Amino acid sequence: MIDVYSWPTPNGHKIHIMLEECGLQYRAIPIDISAGDQFKPEFLAMSPNNKIPAIVDADGPDGKPIALFESGAILIYLASKAGRYLGTxxxxxxxxxxxxxxxxxGFGPMLGQAHHFRIYAPEKIDYAYDRYSNEAKRLYQVLENQLTQHAYLAGENYTIADIATFPWARSAANQGIDWADYPNAKRWFDQISQRPAVQRGLAVLAKQRKPLTDANAKDVLFGQTQYAKR
Incomplete structure (x- = not known):
């Protein structure tokens, strides 16, 4: 059994989708990042960067439990464990x-900044708004160029690269993206959206997430709570 300490955000969705795609047994344990669960000592022991997701696999590579943080590392681990979606x-x-x-x-950190300065910043800062909106468009064009030549990001087969990237593209509108400018990326996005495992993965913990309107929650995510020394 794999315990997944997570929340329904793009980085959390990556792991939920991967587990569903691979058919691995798992238990989703909510880490409410708007309530500050990510700063609790027991979570920091698994994820010292105080970010979701983290996993604990009771059946690690040597038969002993292993804890991992960072979504990219977790995807590589799960692909290796399942023997799927990494290439042969x-x-x-x-x-x-x-x-x-x-x-x-890039296609995550920069889009997160675009999302923040376009949607959540308490005041509009033109320089930041334009910088990250333009970077979002540049990154989507990289996606478009690759998907003009290939069915998926790494070639003709669906891989963890697609699983990692897809959840971030779900917020394209908030990142200032018009899908009409990226038809091949939109074809890729729609195709992945229809996968049953993707739909199941997106549903994991989804009912627990609430709109981010509370001032305390914003402070936890973006204010001094986030930057306190621990």
Missing amino acids: SDREKYQTLQWLLFQVG
Whole structure:
């Protein structure tokens, strides 16, 4: 059994979807990031960066429990454990990993900033708004260019690169993206949306998430609570 400490955000959805795609047994344990659960000592012991998701696999590589944080590392671990969605040849694996790193290093952090400055910033800062909105468009164009040539990000097969990237694209409108400008990326997005395992993964913990309107929740996520020394 794999315990998944998570919340229904793009990074959480990655792992929920992967587990559903692989058919691995798991239990989803909510970490309400708007309530500050990510700062509790027991969670920090698994995820010292105070970010979801984290997992504990009772049946680790050596038969002993293993705890992991960082969604990209978790995806690689689960792909290796299940023998799926990483590619079979060395070439396929490296192609998959480069696109996975494209997501964790850019198509995620930069889109998160675009989302923040467009939706949640207490005041509009034109420089930040334009910088991250333009970077979002640039990143979607990278996606579009690749998907003009291939069915999926790493080639013709669905991989953890797609599983990692797809949840971030669900907020395209909030990132200032018009799908009409990226028809091949939209084709890819729609195709993945229809996968039953993806739909099941997106439903995990979904009913527990609430709109982010509470001032205390915003402070936990964006204010001094986030930056307190621990």
